[in-house]
Structures are given as structure tokens and as C-alpha cells.
Amino acid sequence: MDRGYSAAVVLRIVGVSESTYYHRKKNPVKERVYKGGRKIPGYSLTSTGKPISDEQIKEWLMELIAGEESIYGYRKLTRCLQRQYGLVINKKKVYRLCKELDILAPQRQVHIKHPRKIAINRVITKSNQLMEIDIKYGYIAGENRFFYLMCIIDVYDRIIIDYHLGLSCEGKHAAQLMQRALWKRQLFTDTAKPVIRTDNGPQFISHAFENACTEFRVEHERIPPKTPNKNAHIESFHAILENDCLSKHEFATYQDAYRTVTDYIQFYNQRRLHGSLYDLSPMEFINQLALGKVKPFIVKV
Template sequence: MGHAVSRILRIVGVSEQIYYYRKKQQSNERSSERKGGRPAPGFSMTQSGVPISDGQIQEWLCELLSGETDVYGYRKLTVCLRRDYGLIINKKKVYRLLDEMDMLQPQRRKRTKYPRRLANNREIKAPNELWEMDIKYGYIAGEQRFFYVLCTIDVLDREVIDFHMGLSCEGKHAAGLIQRALWQRQLFEKEQRPVIRTDNGPQFISHVYEEACETYGVTHERIPPKTPNKNAHIEAFHSLLEAECLQRYEFSSYQEAYEIVTGYIRFYNERRMHGSLYDLAPKEFRKALAAGEIQAKAVKV
């Protein structure tokens, strides 16, 4: 037979209170580990079996909350996602995604610091008058996860001024991209700043992004929900990126995806001919325009 616990504790000089407290603490830690559950996969499937990233779902939720359905709670928004986009998704996940964006119904009513500015019809005659910004999603088959490519494009010369690529894309990344794009075009010393046009993605309605626009003196306007034609130039570039780059590779790692995508963007800017730019690449067109060798055609948006 073994010895009593109390006797052993007296021999080793440990009080019973400390012993049982530590034993209870270890038991609670093991219990919490068992309740952890599986990690969130980061995507949901459509009824046709296509994986859709959580970032894209959050963008759809932002569009739903910017239109007639802005009065809906997470349960009705779940129904909208199922009907409009064919998603297989439950209301618990929709609640979590809305909570991550701080857009559950009670909080949504308080977000009035930066009123929404709708995209206006414009005629663009020079570079740096209107920039478009949007996100493209890519998939890494070898790691079974998505990556993000956030680009800023000039509507007149079609150049991808700068971009962010990573495994996450938040408002802080979009805010940093504004700063880098202004620096690339050497606009900090100039009074005239571009208008930046985006959709209603969570990155672009965040306080950190709106504060950056205010700090850097740029005007931010957002297109109405379900009107990608208002962001036609960045959408056209993303179509090229999909057809000429993403669809041609099955990425085994993020490093491979980064090298190939960044290489394609360099090719697009420096060497790829563009029909609306006199068959010049965007950087060639901008250089010829600055030298007075060609005349730009006005772009109506």
C-alpha cells in the first residue's frame, strides 16, 4: 500500500494548500487545451465546391451592409450569402467575421466619423488625378491557404504604382500603401493629391485607412455595391493577373507565389504592351508622356 498524501507532503516540506492548488490549476489547463477545438480554416466552400477566402466573404458582407440590406443582422446576412453567392456557411461564422470587423449591428450604428463619399463621374486627363485600389485573392495549393495582392493603379497611365502582397490584408496595409504610392510618384511636395477610388471592402472602410487618407490629404471615394465597372481599370488588371499569372501556376509555397506574382507585376509595368497606351507598357507610356512625345487620351470614369 502507498503512503498517505499528507504524510508525503510533510516529509518533502510542501503544504497541502499549495499542493492541491497546483493540482487544480494543472487540471484546468488540461481541460482548456481539450476545449480548444480545431483552428478556423480561413475559407468557406460554395455549393459548386470552390473555396472562398474569409477576406472575400468579409468584402461581400461590407457590400451587403452598404446597400438596402444594411439593416440586417448576422442571421439574415447569412441567408444573403447563401442565396446571392451560393456559399455553404453558418450563422456562427458570419457572426465571427462581423465581430472581427467590429460591424455587428450595435457597433455599426456608431461608425459615423467618416461619412461615405460616393464615386463621382470624372474625366481624367493627366496622371495622378485618380487612382484605383482593390484586392485580388490567390491560392497556395501546397499550403491550402489564400494570399492577398492589394494594388494601386493610375487610371490614366495604367501603372501599378505600388502593391502589398501577404497572407493577411488589413486596413493598416492599405494605409501604408497610400503612403508608399505617394512617395513613388513624389507627390508629398505637391499641393494637388489624387482621388483614391475603392470598393466597400473591410480594409477601405476601416478607421485606420480613413485616417491615413485624411493625414495624407487624399480624397477617398467608394463605389456603390455591385458596380465593379466603376473600378474598371483595377478590375481589368486583376483579370490579366488571373489569366496570365495565377491560372498558369499551382503554387507550392508562399515564397514561390511571391516571386512569381511580383515578377509578373514588374513585367506588366515595364514590358507588357497595352492597347490603349499606343502599344506601350505603362512606364514607357508615362515617360513618353512626360517628354511630350505623345498626347494622352482623356479617360471617362
Template sequence: MGNRYQIRLYCRRRPIFLLMGIIDVYDRVIIDYHIGLTCEGRHAAHLLERALWKRKLLNTEIKPVIRTDNGPQFISNIFESTCQALSVEHERIPPKTPNLNAHIEAFHSILERDCYSKYEFESYTDAHKTITEFIDFYLHRYLHGSLQDMPPVQFHEMVVNMGIAPFQIRV
């Protein structure tokens, strides 16, 4: 996946909850996410560590570049020290430039259009269940034109297991 393997981490506020997700720029897989009443540096640090573990990158020399906005959870001491401890390069985009986080912004747009706008959440539990189900749908059944019309998990498995030819991405 190249020397500049990139993942994006973003936290988005909704009336009942906050969603923080981490996406692989190459295959559009939401590697992991946090849904909660708060979205703090400790949550971002744990999420990053879990994502690296899931992608088997925790103990490798080549680490991804993590790109975030300048939210308080991403400029926190705990998140920065976790990035350093994990040897992960942390890039922060300049303020008011969401286009530099286009992949995660696109996912949030899909989530808004296909999930949030179709459901009224009556409780945190209801929101958690619905969003978890939608993310599962996105990962396993949502077809991406940029991924040869495959869902993210299928594309990722084809790249890893069957060696389909990788393509260049612009970040």
C-alpha cells in the same frame, strides 16, 4: 493629368496570400503593391503613402483622388486618417459595383488569366516570386491598346519626359 488624377486601390484574396495594388487610371501603371498574409488598414495606408512618394505627389497641392471598394482595410480609421493627413480625397464605390473600379478589375483579370491560372503556388514564397515577376512583365512588356500599344511604364515615361499628348479618360 488633370485635376481629377485618379488612382485605384484594391485588395484581392487568394488561397495562400492577399494582393493589394494601387493603379494609376491614366497610364495603367501599378504604382505599388503589397503581397502578404494579411491586408489591413495599416498596409493600405503605407501603400498609399509609398505610391504618392513614388509619383512625387506627397508634397504637392494637387493630389489624386483615391477610389476603393468598401473592404475593411479601406474603411478603417488608420486608412481614413492617412487620407486626411495626406490631403487625399477618398471615394468609396457602392457595394456590388465593381465596374466603378474597372481599371484595377481589368488588371486583376489579366493577372488571373495570365498568371494565377497558369501556376500552382506551392508556398507563399513561390507565389510572391511569381506574382512579382508577373507584375514586372505587366509594367514593362504588356502592351495596352488603350496606351497606344505600349506597356504602362513606357507610356508613363513618354507622357512625363516627351510630352506626348494626353488623352481624356472616363472615370
């Protein structure tokens, strides 16, 4: 057409109808710009509408594959999550989470560098013999995201020795938490180190945490799947935290959550009366025990 031929002749040669040509000339197709898919929300809902963070779902997946469900693939693991925890979740998301955890079927045959040590029954007679670590998830309504609280508790005196509070929670944070706890209890030079007990969460089976246990000469044992009673003391603290603190606040920002939770942990350690400690706070119990004003006791776990 630029050379003087009529549009009808050119269209007849190339095999395009005139109506199509003039319609597209009048309504040019705009170039589509790909903006990416939907942002990953970071949580799934239960059948009752309660948000459950992806980190909690990962922990449930780790517990499943550590037990009888170890023979299942991601599709059957999806069914387990739906039946046992009431999650509204599809197999595509479970596949993505399993891939992030590196627990898809072909990878399960890889040699484990740090074999799992199952938690055994113990008799605790003093502080610094057994410590438990676990993670609590809190929700920030104003920002529509979760924060993570990982605490380490001494089973005997029930004090929260240290904690990690943040918007992420990885194996390196668990290693740093254990290191700080040993430093605060002045146990680096002791030959008798405390046993660290955890569940089977991804943070606690990571190379970073297991390597730290080896470096600090600390025995790490993991509870069997679906036996939270083996980690009862830290689970009890998190239940107290939920009832006394988290359930009574709707956080607008992460800063609000951080301030509220840290204040509560300080209150718990220093002033909250504990029925198992002669109605003393953990700090008061430690001081009274050192002065011989209260009798030592035995804790069976």
C-alpha cells in the same frame, strides 16, 4: 474499507451496487484533456467546391450592409451570401465574421468618424489625378491558405505604382501602400493630391486608412455597393493577373507565390503591351508621352 470494513458493507451504506464498484475499479475512467475546437480553416467553399477566403467574404458582407441589405441581421446576411455567391456557409460563421467586422446590428448606430464619400463621375486628363486600390486573393495549394495582393493603379497611365503582398491585409497596410505611392510619384509637397478610389472593404473603411487620408490631405471616395465597374481599371488588372499568371500556376509555398506575382507585376509595368495605351507598356507610354511622341487622351470614369 481502509479501517477494516468489508466492501459489501461500505457499498450498502453509500448506496452503490457492487457490480458498479468492481466494474469502475477494473476500468478506471481516464481524465479527459480538452484540446480545443477545430482549427478555423480561413475559407469557405462554394457549391462547386471553390475555396473563398474569409477576407473576401468579409468584403462581400461590407458591400451588403452598405446597400439595401443594411437592415438585415447575420441570419439574413447568411442567406444573401448563399444565394448571391453560392457559398456553403452557416449563420454561426457569418455571425463570427460580422462580429470581427463590428457590424452586428447594435453597432451600426455608432457615429461614423469618417463619413463615406460616394465615387462620382470624373474626367481624367493626366496622371496622378485618380488612383484605384483593390485586393486580389490568391490560393497556395501546398499550404492550404490564401495570400493577399493589394495594388494601387493610376487610372490614366495604368501603371501599378505599388503593391502589398502578404499573408494578411489590414487597414495599416492600405495606409502604408498609399503613402508609398505618393512618395514614388513625388506628390507629398503638391497641393493637388490624387483622389483615391476604393470599394467598401474593411481595410478601406478602417480608422488607420481614413486617418492616413486625412494626414496626407488625400480625398478618399468609395464606390457604391455592387458597382465594380466604378473601379474598373484595378478590376481589369486583377482579371489580367488571374488569366495570365495565377490560373497558370499551382503554388506550393508562399515564397513561390511571392516570386511569381512580383515578377509578373514587373513584366506588366515594363513590357506587357496595353491596348488602351497605343500598344505600349505603361512605362513606355509614360516615357513616350513625356517626349511628346504620343497624343494625350481623356479617360472618363
